[in-house]
Amino acid sequence: NAGVTQTPKFRILKIGQSMTLQCAQDMNHNYMYWYRQDPGMGLKLIYYSVGAGITDKGEVPNGYNVSRSTTEDFPLRLELAAPSQTSVYFCASSSRDRGPTDTQYFGPGTRLTVL
Amino acid sequence: QKEVEQDPGPLSVPEGAIVSLNCTYSNSAFQYFMWYRQYSRKGPELLMYTYSSGNKEDGRFTAQVDKSSKYISLFIRDSQPSDSATYLCAMSSMDTGRRALTFGSGTRLQVQP
Numbered sequence: 304n305a306g307v308t309q310t311p312k313f314r315i316l317k318i319g320q321s322m323t324l325q326c327a328q329d330m331n332h333n334y335m336y337w338y339r340q341d342p343g344m345g346l347k348l349i350y351y352s353v354g355a356g357i358t359d360k361g362e363v364p365n366g367y368n369v370s371r372s373t374t375e376d377f378p379l380r381l382e383l384a385a386p387s388q389t390s391v392y393f394c395a396s397s398s399r400d401r402g403p404t405d406t407q408y409f410g411p412g413t414r415l416t417v418l
Numbered sequence: 419q420k421e422v423e424q425d426p427g428p429l430s431v432p433e434g435a436i437v438s439l440n441c442t443y444s445n446s447a448f449q450y451f452m453w454y455r456q457y458s459r460k461g462p463e464l465l466m467y468t469y470s471s472g473n474k475e476d477g478r479f480t481a482q483v484d485k486s487s488k489y490i491s492l493f494i495r496d497s498q499p500s501d502s503a504t505y506l507c508a509m510s511s512m513d514t515g516r517r518a519l520t521f522g523s524g525t526r527l528q529v530q531p
Contacts, residue, residue: 307461336518343426345506345521346462361518393461407519409461 304329307410309394315416316384324379324413326394334397335377336361336407337369339390346393352377384417391415421445424507424522433531437494441507441522444488448509448520451483453492456504456524465505466492497529 310325328335333354338346348361352371366388368380377396381388391414395407424441431437439453450469454462466481468474468490474481482491494501504526508519 343523345422345424345523346519347521348518351518395461406464406467409463411461412459 306330307394307396307408309392309410309413311413312411313414315418316381317418318384318386320384321380321382322384322415324381324392324394324415326377326379326410327375328377328394328396328408329375330396330398330408331374332396332398332408333374334407335371336395336397337367337377337379338393338395339363340393340412341390349379349392381415386417389415389417419444420523421520422507422509422522425525426523428526428528430528430530431497433497433499433529435497435529437497437501437527437529439492439494439505439507439525439527441490442488443490443509443520445509445511445520446485446488447511450510451481451490452508452510452519453479453481454506454508454521456506458503462506494527497527499529499531502527502529 307328336351337349340346347363350369352358358369391412393412394410397407422443452467453465455465456462468481471483471485478495480493504524506524507522
């Protein structure tokens with residue numbers, strides 16, 4: 304299994320541009336998450352999904368959108384990029400079978416810079 | 419006030435030392451406590467999780483939870499240079515709908531050979 308994969312690894316955007324961060328998992332996990340990690344700030348939840356077709360906002364959803372058309376894929380869309388969105392973005396997934404102690408498996412991250 | 423507070427470090431220790439990493443939290447609804455390890459430019463990986471107050475041991479690692487004080491710790495015995503990483507505490511409530519984790523800001527640990 305590849306686990307959780309993310310593309311691209313790095314990206315530089317200009318202010319106002321848009322892009323989609325891709326995330327895929329091959330573990331048949333129901334739950335998927337997008338976090339952002341700013342230096343010294345820990346990880347903050349942007350959006351999450353409990354299954355295909357079901358998504359909901361996390362702590363910091365403004366400026367982002369998501370969709371979940373399949374179990375495997377959970378892309379994150381940035382519209383009108385702003386410097387405040389410069390961060391490292393992590394996608395994660397977990398199974399729902401074991402309850403809240405389910406391990407969240409993280410992808411390698413996408414480093415985004417908005418100039 | 420942040421829900422979860424964690425000293426950012428960096429914490430530098432010699433090889434073989436005992437390391438103590440700590441987090442405090444303010445939300446009494448947190449029931450599940452985890453420690454993630456994150457190597458530089460990698461995603462976090464789960465190291466340990468605990469549910470109840472008390473200690474849980476796994477090899478050189480011991481996780482300790484004191485719910486009455488809202489304080490959790492991770493101890494690393496016989497620390498190795500390969501333990502050099504950022505350690506993130508994470509917590510979750512009984513809200514099974516979202517399963518989201520609330521993370522501390524991470525403590526950067528350097529183990530000097």
